[in-house]
Structures are given as structure tokens and as C-alpha cells.
Amino acid sequence: MVQPVAMSLHEQVRNTLLFEIETGVFAGDGKLPTEPELCERFGVSRITVRRAVADLEEMGMVTRRQGRGTFVAAERPSLGTMAMGGFSDQLSAAGPTSRRIVEATTTAADEATAQRLGVRAGSPVFRLIRVFLLDDVPLSLDDSSYSLERYPGLDTMIDDATSTYRVLRETFGVHFHEVERRIGVSFTTVETALLLDRPEHDALIRIDKVARDRKDAIIHMSTVEVVPSRLELRMTAREE
Structure with missing residues (x-):
């Protein structure tokens, strides 16, 4: 039997947020919750949240705006x-x-x-x-x-x-x-x-x-x- 590959905590957070971005959960102003809000929601550390959001940013799914927060990126090509x-x-x-x-x-x-x-x-x-x-x-x-x-x-x-x-x-x-x-x-x-x-x-x-x-x-x-x-x-x- 093929054993499933265990995902790290930051991958679990990233994939959940990615699904929510894809399904329009953050429609409107497109702003993601703050780091403290995500930490509380997922029960993880700030380091874990930052790694998850950094992955999303590298994938082109979100952009960080200084002093304003993290937002869903513009429509994909x-x-x-x-x-x-x-x-x-x-x-x-x-x-x-x-x-x-x-x-x-x-x-x-x-x-x-x-x-x-x-x-x-x-x-x-x-x-x-x-x-x-x-x-x-x-x-x-x-x-x-x-x-x-x-x-x-x-x-x-x-x-x-x-x-x-x-x-x-x-x-x-x-x-x-x-x-x-x-x-x-x-x-x-x-x-x-x-x-x-x-x-x-x-x-x-x-x-x-x-x-x-x-x-x-x-x-x-x-x-x-x-x-x-x-x-x-x-x-x-x-x-x-």
C-alpha cells in the first residue's frame, strides 16, 4: 500500500488558504486575515503562518502591501x-x-x-x-x-x-x-x-x-x- 506523504503544518495552512483563495472566500477587498488571526485560527506559531503566506506569495497568489496587510493577487493570466x-x-x-x-x-x-x-x-x-x-x-x-x-x-x-x-x-x-x-x-x-x-x-x-x-x-x-x-x-x- 502506498502511504500518504505527511504535510508539514505550514503546508496545511498554505493549502487551506489556497483553497479559500481559489473558491472566492476573500472576495471583496481581497484581504487575508492578519498573522495573529491566522495563528489563532490554525493554532500555529507566527513562523508557521509566515512560511505559509511566503509560499502563497511565491506562487503568485497573494501580495503583501507595506502597512496594509496581505491581499489576494490580481487575476491570473x-x-x-x-x-x-x-x-x-x-x-x-x-x-x-x-x-x-x-x-x-x-x-x-x-x-x-x-x-x-x-x-x-x-x-x-x-x-x-x-x-x-x-x-x-x-x-x-x-x-x-x-x-x-x-x-x-x-x-x-x-x-x-x-x-x-x-x-x-x-x-x-x-x-x-x-x-x-x-x-x-x-x-x-x-x-x-x-x-x-x-x-x-x-x-x-x-x-x-x-x-x-x-x-x-x-x-x-x-x-x-x-x-x-x-x-x-x-x-x-x-x-x-
Whole structure:
């Protein structure tokens, strides 16, 4: 039997406050209770409360205002999960967005990758892993694969400042016709926890994506892992 991991006192306080923030308990002026009030409520020390609130601040959920107290942070950036575009096309947020390449490699497609991309086994595949950030705070980790037979030289055209979707459209004339996304849950590993600046085994939203063109050829496949406390997913359905 798998034993549950015991949470420290400050993690219990943090998670309770996080739930209350998410469910609108502090709607209105958005002000959290004072340290003494939280100590009394949870029966813990000031050090424990301060660590819990510091975690929330690091997560971008609260802001401290000198002489006024701690307040729920402004609305999180929103990502439209039913949109056609890539990350920078979809993100709605105040503040500068950026990308950081973690890995960019070219390998021969194994059987599983070849089948998923719809190419022959052994053909060159460009794998691109990037962290996407807002105000230098990591929001998500994107692991994408592209066929270099379909898009020769793509691996030489991408850097931290480049949108792959823009290159595909403008250089290769790609038209994004269909994007399928499957949404689930994953957890940070030792490596991804460092990249996303989160604790190990922290819950993430996982989006497995396949994009196709008008001929039903696969443009790319990707797995995006999103820090849920830093980014809101938005889905809109409209009547035809």
C-alpha cells in the first residue's frame, strides 16, 4: 500500500488558504486575515503562518502591501485551451512573456514516435522542450516533436525569442486546421520541479496536444504541463 506523504503544518495552512483563495472566500477587498488571526485560527506559531503566506506569495497568489496587510493577487493570466494558436498566441495576461529552451535535439524516430507523427521510423525528428514564463515566473513546460522531413531546417530556426507557430506559418506555409487537446493531471519530477520552480510531486495540469493541417498531416505533437496556481485555463463553446 502506498502511504500518504505527511504535510508539514505550514503546508496545511498554505493549502487551506489556497483553497479559500481559489473558491472566492476573500472576495471583496481581497484581504487575508492578519498573522495573529491566522495563528489563532490554525493554532500555529507566527513562523508557521509566515512560511505559509511566503509560499502563497511565491506562487503568485497573494501580495503583501507595506502597512496594509496581505491581499489576494490580481487575476491570473488565462490560456484558451480551445484556441488554434500556440502559447504566445493564446495567453491573455498583463506583463512580458518569454520562452527558455531547455532541450533542442534531433533524433531518429523510433516506432512509437513515427506512428504518432505519421512518419517513417528512422526519419529525423526535432524535439523541443521549453519553459514559458510571465514576468520571469515559470508558467508551463512544453515538450514538442516535429518531423524534419516535413519541415526541413526547422531545428536551425528556433531560439528563445522565436515562436515555432510563426515560423511554421511564415516559412513553411502551414495552416493549422485542427488541434486536439486531452487534459489530465501530472506531477513534478526532480527535473521538472527545478524547471518550474515548484516542489517535487506538485500537481500540474497536463495537456497532450496534436495539431493537424488541412491534409490531416500531423504538424506536431506536444505535452504541456501547467502550474495550476499560476495560470488559468479557459474553454469557450459557441453554438454553430
